[in-house]
Amino acid sequence: MEYYISKNNDKEGPFTLEELAAQHITPDTLIWTVGYKEWKPAKDIPELADIVFSTPPEPSQQPPMPKTWLVESILVTLFCCLPFGIVGIINAVKVDTLYYGGKYEESQYRSDQAKKWTLWGFFVCLGCGLIYLFFLFCAFLTGFYFF
Amino acid sequence: MKNKGIPAALLAVALGFVFFAFDPSTDGLFPKCPFLLLTGLKCPGCGSQRAVHCLLHLDFAQAFSYNALLVLSLPLIALLGYAEINRKKKPDFYRRIHRPAFILTYLAIVIVWTIARNLYDIHGSFI
Numbered sequence: 658m659e660y661y662i663s664k665n666n667d668k669e670g671p672f673t674l675e676e677l678a679a680q681h682i683t684p685d686t687l688i689w690t691v692g693y694k695e696w697k698p699a700k701d702i703p704e705l706a707d708i709v710f711s712t713p714p715e716p717s718q719q720p721p722m723p724k725t726w727l728v729e730s731i732l733v734t735l736f737c738c739l740p741f742g743i744v745g746i747i748n749a750v751k752v753d754t755l756y757y758g759g760k761y762e763e764s765q766y767r768s769d770q771a772k773k774w775t776l777w778g779f780f781v782c783l784g785c786g787l788i789y790l791f792f793l794f795c796a797f798l799t800g801f802y803f804f
Numbered sequence: 805m806k807n808k809g810i811p812a813a814l815l816a817v818a819l820g821f822v823f824f825a826f827d828p829s830t831d832g833l834f835p836k837c838p839f840l841l842l843t844g845l846k847c848p849g850c851g852s853q854r855a856v857h858c859l860l861h862l863d864f865a866q867a868f869s870y871n872a873l874l875v876l877s878l879p880l881i882a883l884l885g886y887a888e889i890n891r892k893k894k895p896d897f898y899r900r901i902h903r904p905a906f907i908l909t910y911l912a913i914v915i916v917w918t919i920a921r922n923l924y925d926i927h928g929s930f931i
Contacts, residue, residue: 721895725902728884734914735849735874740839742848746911753904789835 658704663687663696678708722756723768725749726775733778741778745771824860828853829870846925848873848918873917880910 660677661670664686672680682688684700686709699709730745748771755764828834839847851871858867859875868875887898 721891722899722902724888724891725907727902727907728881728888731877731881731884731910735871735877736852737849740847743911743914746907746914749902750904750907750911753902753907756899757904785838786835793833 658690660705661689663689674704674708677705682709684709720761723752723761723765724772725752725768726771729775729779730771733775733782737778737782741774741781745775745778748774820860823853823856827857829857845922846918848914850921873914 659671659673661668662672662677662680662682663669668689669680680686682699682705684698686699687696688699688702688705689696699705726745727749730742730749732742733745734742748767751767752764752771755761755767826833834853837847837850839845840850849871852874855867855871855874858864858870864875883901887894887901891898
């Protein structure tokens with residue numbers, strides 16, 4: 658028995674059953690052999706069952722979710738007293754939404770944006786704190802402690 | 805990750821000591837919120853310093869009155885922080901708790917709460 662395969666609208670073959678095993682047949686690959694009126698998907702042909710199901714499934718192409726910076730954004734919102742954290746949270750939502758929509762590159766871009774805003778919030782806060790400490794220190798040195 | 809962890813832990817311990825030893829509600833040592841000084845409006849983080857002081861003294865009721873959002877967010881922060889640290893090891897767990905609906909709900913709570921606390925300050929009640 659010899660079989661033909663339909664791949665991308667091209668006919669390939671004929672193949673013996675042994676040769677067919679090397680052709681990476683998936684359950685939906687269309688097969689024809691003498692006696693068939695039309696092409697049939699491989700999963701409907703009992704004598705091909707061994708070949709079809711010995712082909713491993715395609716590995717999942719889903720990459721891991723990019724870092725959302727959500728927890729950092731929440732901390733900046735609660736402790737740094739600046740609206741930067743809110744922007745960080747909004748970007749975190751976008752990272753998620755794009756990721757679940759399968760747009761991995763855009764999701765990664767949003768992740769970078771979230772990182773940027775969150776770090777800005779953090780460093781502005783830190784900078785203000787250091788300037789404040791500096792003035793406090795100067796006030797102590799001059800004896801002008803007014804609290 | 806490990807290199808960043810040590811200075812972050814030292815900073816947290818140092819800040820923890822300062823906020824434990826001094827009371828921001830009576831001590832002028834602590835900075836006032838620049839957003840409050842500029843606009844007269846409270847941001848989501850106002851009261852956090854006083855709330856942290858109360859939390860370190862295990863006074864949850866008082867901490868809640870200074871910044872309710874902070875106290876209510878603590879379990880969430882712990883959960884998200886755990887997921888963040890284990891992001892490489894447990895990507896599925898990270899993905900499961902980072903649901904857009906979940907984050908949007910939190911964002912909505914932050915916004916509603918910020919508006920509510922400012923309205924309360926202006927009118928002295930929620931009416």
